[in-house]
Structures are given as C-alpha cells and as structure tokens.
Amino acid sequence: LSVLTVCLLGVTAEGCGSASTEAASEQASMMRSASFGGVTELRDENPDPKIVEVNLTAGAAETELVPGRRTRVLAFNGSVPGPLLHARVGDRVIVHFKNDLAEPTTIHWHGLRIDSAMDGTPQVQHPIPAGGTFTYDFVVRDAGTYWYHPHATSLEQVDRGLYAPIVVEEAEPPKFDAERVFVLDDVRLDDAFQMAPYGGMSDMMMGRIGNVLLMNGRSKPTSGLKAERGRVERWRLVNAAGARVMAVTVEGASFRVIATDGGLLPSPSTTSTVALAVGQRFDLEVTYDKPEAAVAQLVALVRTSAGATQKVPLAAYDLVDPGPEAAAAARPVYPRVDLPAAASAPLEKELRFGMVHSGGMMMMTINGQDGMTLPVERFEQGRPVRFTLVNDDTMHGHPFHLHGNFFQILERNGLPANEPGLKDTVQLLPGGRVTIETAFENPGDWMYHCHIVEHSENGMMAMIKVQAP
Numbered sequence: 296l297s298v299l300t301v302c303l304l305g306v307t308a309e310g311c312g313s314a315s316t317e318a319a320s321e322q323a324s325m326m327r328s329a330s331f332g333g334v335t336e337l338r339d340e341n342p343d344p345k346i347v348e349v350n351l352t353a354g355a356a357e358t359e360l361v362p363g364r365r366t367r368v369l370a371f372n373g374s375v376p377g378p379l380l381h382a383r384v385g386d387r388v389i390v391h392f393k394n395d396l397a398e399p400t401t402i403h404w405h406g407l408r409i410d411s412a413m414d415g416t417p418q419v420q421h422p423i424p425a426g427g428t429f430t431y432d433f434v435v436r437d438a439g440t441y442w443y444h445p446h447a448t449s450l451e452q453v454d455r456g457l458y459a460p461i462v463v464e465e466a467e468p469p470k471f472d473a474e475r476v477f478v479l480d481d482v483r484l485d486d487a488f489q490m491a492p493y494g495g496m497s498d499m500m501m502g503r504i505g506n507v508l509l510m511n512g513r514s515k516p517t518s519g520l521k522a523e524r525g526r527v528e529r530w531r532l533v534n535a536a537g538a539r540v541m542a543v544t545v546e547g548a549s550f551r552v553i554a555t556d557g558g559l560l561p562s563p564s565t566t567s568t569v570a571l572a573v574g575q576r577f578d579l580e581v582t583y584d585k586p587e588a589a590v591a592q593l594v595a596l597v598r599t600s601a602g603a604t605q606k607v608p609l610a611a612y613d614l615v616d617p618g619p620e621a622a623a624a625a626r627p628v629y630p631r632v633d634l635p636a637a638a639s640a641p642l643e644k645e646l647r648f649g650m651v652h653s654g655g656m657m658m659m660t661i662n663g664q665d666g667m668t669l670p671v672e673r674f675e676q677g678r679p680v681r682f683t684l685v686n687d688d689t690m691h692g693h694p695f696h697l698h699g700n701f702f703q704i705l706e707r708n709g710l711p712a713n714e715p716g717l718k719d720t721v722q723l724l725p726g727g728r729v730t731i732e733t734a735f736e737n738p739g740d741w742m743y744h745c746h747i748v749e750h751s752e753n754g755m756m757a758m759i760k761v762q763a764p
C-alpha cells in the first residue's frame with residue numbers, strides 16, 4: 296500500500312514532499328484573482344453587472360492530484376475542481392455549456408433554488424449528448440456556498456473530477472480580510488496513480504471511499520502560504536466526496552460556524568469540529584488570534600481502520616505578525632437572518648430508507664421500493680410539510696438531498712436537533728431518524744435522493760412535484 300496510504304496519514308514521503316513552486320504559483324494567482332484563496336474563477340463575459348455569463352466545458356484532462364504524478368480525470372475547463380461560479384444574489388447566470396465527454400451529461404446546481412427546468416436532472420432535460428451544447432440560464436435567489444456537478448446516469452462523472460464550487464454573495468456581504476473556498480474530496484487511486492476500477496459489491500453498499508484526500512484537487516497542502524495574525528477570514532467548505540463524511544477542524548486559529556447550505560445563520564455558533572455530509576457546505580469565520588501558534592491549518596479527522604483518529608492537514612498557513620503599517624483587521628458585521636418558525640399544523644410524511652436483497656440482487660429502497668417506481672408525490676407550494684426520514688439500515692448512513700427547496704432540521708431520534716440553518720442535505724445516520732420541515736416554496740419537478748451515487752442509482756432516488764395552489 297505504498298505512498299498513498301502514507302499521504303492519507305499525513306506523513307511526508309515520496310510524492311508527498313514539499314512543492315514550493317506550487318506555493319509560488321498559488322501566491323501569484325492569489326495576487327491576480329485576489330479572492331477565494333487562488334481558486335480559479337469562471338470569467339464573466341457579460342458587461343452587465345447583473346448578469347454573469349460564462350463558458351464551461353466538460354472533458355477529459357490530466358492533472359496532478361498527487362504532486363509529481365499525472366492522473367487522468369474528467370474536468371470542467373480542464374481543472375479539478377472546476378472553476379468557481381461567482382455571482383451576487385439576484386444575478387442572472389448564463390452558462391454556455393459544451394459536452395466534450397464521450398457520453399451524455401447534465402449539470403445540476405446543487406442547492407440553488409432556481410427554475411426547475413434548469414435543475415439539470417435527466418427528469419427535467421434531455422441529457423446533453425457527447426459533443427452537444429446547452430445553455431443554462433437562471434437567477435440566483437439565495438446567497439451562500441453551493442456547488443455544481445453532473446446529474447447524469449453515469450456513476451463515475453463526479454468521482455472522476457466533475458465538480459466545482461459556487462459562491463453567491465450577499466447583497467451587502469460582511470467584510471473579511473480574505474475569503475477562501477475549500478472543496479473537499481477523496482479519490483481511490485491505484486498504484487499507477489489512476490482512478491481505481493469502479494463497481495463491486497462493497498462500493499454498492501458503502502459507496503466509494505477513497506484512499507487519498509483532496510483539498511481543491513491536491514493531496515497535500517501547498518507549503519509556504521502565509522497569513523497574518525489578527526486577521527479574520529471566511530472559509531467556505533464544500534464536501535464533494537462520493538461517500539465520505541468529512542470531519543474537519545481548524546488548528547492554530549479560532550473559528551465559528553457562520554453559514555450552512557442555505558446561507559448565513561441567525562447567529563454564529565461555536566463547535567470543536569464540523570462534520571460535512573456528502574454535498575453539505577459550512578462557512579467558517581476564522582480568526583488568527585493565537586499569538587503562540589506558528590501555523591494555522593484546516594485539518595481532516597480521519598477514522599483509521601484501527602478505530603483511531605488521524606489528523607490530515609488539508610490547508611496550512613504560516614502565521615506572521617503584521618507589519619507596523621498594516622491596516623486594522625476586518626470586523627465582520629452579519630446581517631439579520633430570520634428563519635421560518637416550525638409550522639403549527641404541517642402535513643406529516645414518513646420516508647423510510649432501506650435495502651432489499653432478491654434473487655442475488657441488492658437494491659436500495661425508499662418506502663420499500665425503487666424510488667423511481669413510486670408515484671410522483673404532489674405538494675402544494677407554500678404548505679409546510681414535515682418529513683420524518685427513517686434509516687432502517689443500521690449499517691449504512693445516507694446523505695439525504697432535496698432539490699430546489701431548503702428545509703430545516705428539527706429533530707434527531709426524537710430530540711431537538713442542534714443543526715441550525717437552511718439545509719438542502721442532511722446526514723441520516725445508520726439506524727437513525729431525522730425530522731425536517733420545508734414549506735416547498737419553489738414550484739416544479741424536483742428530486743430527492745441519497746447523495747451516494749451508488750445508492751441513488753440503485754433505487755434511493757425519487758421525484759416530487761410542487762404545484763402552485
């Protein structure tokens with residue numbers, strides 16, 4: 296098990312060594328784009344300040360996930376993750392998309408409450424054939440951190456690298472000294488540093504857990520990056536992994552959770568670790584306020600097979616004192632956020648998630664059957680619905696995702712949940728039960744599904760329809 300396991304364990308070894316040229320180029324690109332910590336942005340071709348118009352291509356590419364090694368990937372505009380889509384709340388976004396893959400695809404804008412015709416599932420559009428084009432055109436209604444990825448029938452497209460972040464800024468964004476985007480992923484590489492073969496019974500059950508952690512498409516933090524003591528930053532985290540819950544913390548700085556899937560929270564919350572279900576986002580306010588710390592880092596907490604917790608650094612900044620001329624640090628002021636209160640007489644529904652074996656086949660189920668064979672359930676727009684999500688499987692967790700509408704998490708296993716904010720994804724633990732509530736304020740045809748593709752493509756996905764009253 297060579298280099299890869301060693302990288303994952305965070306120990307310096309061949310292929311995990313330092314890469315100072317990388318640091319130099321990252322610093323240079325930070326100077327150029329100034330924002331989001333050097334993540335590439337899609338270029339807005341439209342002079343109208345209320346329209347973001349971009350060109351996006353999906354195709355095969357080669358990239359260095361592990362320093363010094365080339366891996367064949369699928370990529371948006373040649374990079375993993377793909378370029379950031381950056382807009383402001385209320386903007387119209389036009390995406391001229393070209394499919395240079397060898398197979399059909401679509402793009403889903405995970406978490407955005409947009410027109411359902413633009414939602415990118417094969418239920419609302421014909422998949423774009425190889426060589427084909429499609430123009431996505433929608434208005435972004437909600438500030439927050441989101442991501443985009445294919446919603447095609449192929450299990451492999453997202454895992455091979457087709458995923459990218461979206462930032463929708465608030466109308467009056469709180470001010471930070473810097474903003475950074477961290478897209479987390481894991482990949483399973485073989486000894487030749489290529490994507491290991493797909494499929495197999497164990498992946499059907501567990502999802503595909505990788506052997507290399509990636510942060511913005513790199514297996515190890517870029518070395519030589521600096522941050523100044525006293526500064527306050529916004530770190531936007533996205534979990535784009537196929538099946539892994541990403542538990543992370545920040546060392547050498549203090550942090551608070553300020554936003555989640557659907558944008559800013561009514562008030563920041565403190566916690567020691569943040570667990571991101573597949574598909575979820577959390578924004579952190581990070582303050583470099585530890586005079587004794589030499590380095591601030593984003594660290595993944597990885598459970599080893601022996602049951603221990605291994606710390607894997609994902610990003611690291613050498614802390615320096617600001618010069619005497621340095622301007623004062625930002626003091627972010629958060630806008631007032633009011634979330635809807637729990638409804639007094641919601642419609643109540645139960646969804647049970649499970650698994651059946653029949654004739655040597657295994658199928659993931661919603662209410663006992665393949666979700667796509669369930670009748671399309673209709674809901675009235677604006678009418679609150681409380682769903683109890685029950686995981687009848689005591690072995691496997693399911694990251695439940697609802698398209699086009701936010702919900703709030705009310706309870707876990709019958710007790711009040713402490714997971715504030717508007718959500719589009721929630722982790723359903725093995726044997727667990729979660730109560731969520733939505734008012735279905737966005738009409739259209741929507742899917743809900745487990746975000747582990749092996750599960751959703753094998754029965755754990757269903758359609759609903761939200762209708763104007």
Ligand code: C2O
Nearest residue numbers: 403405446574696
């Ligand atoms: Cu992020 Cu239906 O997906």
Ligand code: CU
Nearest residue numbers: 693745747750
């Ligand atoms: Cu699942």
